[in-house]
Amino acid sequence: MIILLGEKIVARVKSSGEFNCPVCTSHNGYKRIEERNYFTVLFLPVYPLGVVADYVQCDKCGYSFAPNSQFIAGHFEGIRLVIAYLLLGYGLDAREETAIEIYELVTDQLWPKGELHALVNQISRGLDVISQLQTIAFNLNAQGAWKVVEAAYLMTYACCEIQYRDRLRVNQIGAALGVSLAEINQLVDQLRKNSFRGIRRHVEV
Numbered sequence: 001m002i003i004l005l006g007e008k009i010v011a012r013v014k015s016s017g018e019f020n021c022p023v024c025t026s027h028n029g030y031k032r033i034e035e036r037n038y039f040t041v042l043f044l045p046v047y048p049l050g051v052v053a054d055y056v057q058c059d060k061c062g063y064s065f066a067p068n069s070q071f072i073a074g075h076f077e078g079i080r081l082v083i084a085y086l087l088l089g090y091g092l093d094a095r096e097e098t099a100i101e102i103y104e105l106v107t108d109q110l111w112p113k114g115e116l117h118a119l120v121n122q123i124s125r126g127l128d129v130i131s132q133l134q135t136i137a138f139n140l141n142a143q144g145a146w147k148v149v150e151a152a153y154l155m156t157y158a159c160c161e162i163q164y165r166d167r168l169r170v171n172q173i174g175a176a177l178g179v180s181l182a183e184i185n186q187l188v189d190q191l192r193k194n195s196f197r198g199i200r201r202h203v204e205v
């Protein structure tokens, strides 16, 4: 007899309420959700291992927020980090406008150039982007994590002909947020079908 053992993440609604959603910019209902890893036997969760995520999720837009009075949108923060990180890696020059264009396209929010510069400065002085993303991931649901990886892929696409090492960097960002390789492949297929949402590749002149 074979006994199948494994692990599985189970999401549970802990409470609900109302808040001013920073994404919808309106007063909506929310659910506070906890994701916990379970030890499974024959695919059935039998023993709780640990909490892997804890966030507030808007009933209307489905995005996730830190469960405190400020309701910070984790994906806004994550997207700013990955765009600034990639901008620094690929060179600042003509790509600043593209960085801001991608942020505004993916989030529908404005991003003043001064804030982008300040973040690039912090990263160039040693801010560890991957460990920051791992921290943010605790207050992020799958929809938010997907948006961060989408922004990372679009920024990479805009900066270069994507080679193996460029794709590895996107995969590393995905891994920090719990997004699997299969999900990243699915995302890239979608972006390709949508002509990379109109983002054009920067051409060296």
Ligand SMILES: [Zn+2]
Residues within 6 Å of the ligand: 021, 022, 023, 024, 025, 028, 058, 059, 060, 061, 062, 063
């Ligand atoms: Zn919302």
